Amino acid sequence: MQAIQTFDLTKRYGKRAAKSVLAVDRVSFVVEQGQVFGFLGPNGSGKTTTIGMLVGTIKPTGGSFNLFGASGPEGLMAARSRVGATLETPNFYPYMSGRDNLRVAAGVKGVGRPRIEECLELVGLSDRAKHRFKTYSLGMKQRLALAATMLNDPELIILDEPANGLDPQGIREIREIIGILAERGKTIFLSSHLLAEVERTCSHVAIIRKGRIVTSGAVAEVVGEGSAVLLRAEDTDALAGAMEAYPGASSVRRTDEGVIAALESSDLGSVTRYLAGQGVYLSHLAPYRQSLEEVFIDITSGAVDSMTEIAS
Ligand SMILES: Nc1ncnc2c1ncn2[C@@H]1O[C@H](COP(=O)(O)OP(=O)(O)OP(=O)(O)O)[C@@H](O)[C@H]1O
Ligand SMILES: [Mg+2]
Numbered sequence: 001m002q003a004i005q006t007f008d009l010t011k012r013y014g015k016r017a018a019k020s021v022l023a024v025d026r027v028s029f030v031v032e033q034g035q036v037f038g039f040l041g042p043n044g045s046g047k048t049t050t051i052g053m054l055v056g057t058i059k060p061t062g063g064s065f066n067l068f069g070a071s072g073p074e075g076l077m078a079a080r081s082r083v084g085a086t087l088e089t090p091n092f093y094p095y096m097s098g099r100d101n102l103r104v105a106a107g108v109k110g111v112g113r114p115r116i117e118e119c120l121e122l123v124g125l126s127d128r129a130k131h132r133f134k135t136y137s138l139g140m141k142q143r144l145a146l147a148a149t150m151l152n153d154p155e156l157i158i159l160d161e162p163a164n165g166l167d168p169q170g171i172r173e174i175r176e177i178i179g180i181l182a183e184r185g186k187t188i189f190l191s192s193h194l195l196a197e198v199e200r201t202c203s204h205v206a207i208i209r210k211g212r213i214v215t216s217g218a219v220a221e222v223v224g225e226g227s228a229v230l231l232r233a234e235d236t237d238a239l240a241g242a243m244e245a246y247p248g249a250s251s252v253r254r255t256d257e258g259v260i261a262a263l264e265s266s267d268l269g270s271v272t273r274y275l276a277g278q279g280v281y282l283s284h285l286a287p288y289r290q291s292l293e294e295v296f297i298d299i300t301s302g303a304v305d306s307m308t309e310i311a312s
Pocket of ligand 2: 049
């Protein structure tokens with residue numbers, strides 16, 4: 001069963017063509033139930049706008065989407081009772097304790113006290129629950145927001161940059177909570193620009209750039225997509241130069257280890273022959289597993305940028 005499915009979902013801000021911004025452009029993706037799905041993209045690529053449309057705060061200007069297979073205003077309204085979302089740190093009362101803030105939120109949602117304690121426990125705030133919200137660190141504030149999102153035990157949890165601004169310890173705490181929720185079978189859709197974090201936390205990913213999805217799928221697939229190689233030769237300059245000119249290389253960059261090239265095909269023989277033809281003889285050629293970060297940079301900045309870097 002699909003928790004989320006979008007069909008050419010589109011949002012253009014502003015009516016006047018000259019001033020309008022096409023924030024989300026025909027975006028289609030599927031999030032199956034039980035997935036931890038990372039929605040990755042640089043600043044301004046349309047992540048928050050997409051999430052706003054899913055949770056109903058932003059009206060699409062084109063396309064459509066389903067939540068748990070339901071569509072249309074009534075279907076979506078019913079489906080949203082199974083969805084919890086944390087968009088930004090909500091307006092908690094600064095002078096009230098974390099627990100009392102949750103009681104207020106629970107009152108609105110019609111949730112009882114035992115559930116409040118469960119949610120505090122889940123986010124590791126039981127010990128600090130009686131302290132005032134204003135004394136909380138940013139990490140604790142984010143975790144209280146997560147607790148509030150979990151009050152009505154949603155099946156699908158939508159988080160916009162849950163680890164934004166947190167230090168490594170805070171990021172780890174969020175990662176652990178997401179891990180617990182995933183183990184409980186929840187579907188999680190989170191936006192982020194923390195690539196290493198998404199690679200560790202998420203089972204699936206979509207990469208969005210300028211409002212368009214550039215790739216999506218299982219993290220392992222997306223990472224494996226560009227089959228990359230690590231090359232070494234005595235003359236690194238000549239090697240890098242030759243690889244930049246190689247038509248089968250989608251990106252080339254130099255590292256301390258040697259030259260890393262993302263190849264369009266995994267036919268290594270043709271690379272060796274090509275290089276020999278250029279008078280470059282390899283001392284090392286091995287498959288190279290790119291990190292999600294490297295794939296992301298290849299995709300979002302394009303091969304041209306990384307080549308310019310090498311040339312400069
Ligand atoms: N209310 C609005 N009116 C006009 N343009 C907007 C509005 N909200 C967002 N935009 C524009 O839409 C584009 C996408 O913005 P959005 O906030 O969805 O991106 P994002 O991926 O969430 O970025 P960030 O990583 O900075 O949070 C940007 O060009 C932004 O300036
Ligand atoms: Mg955003």
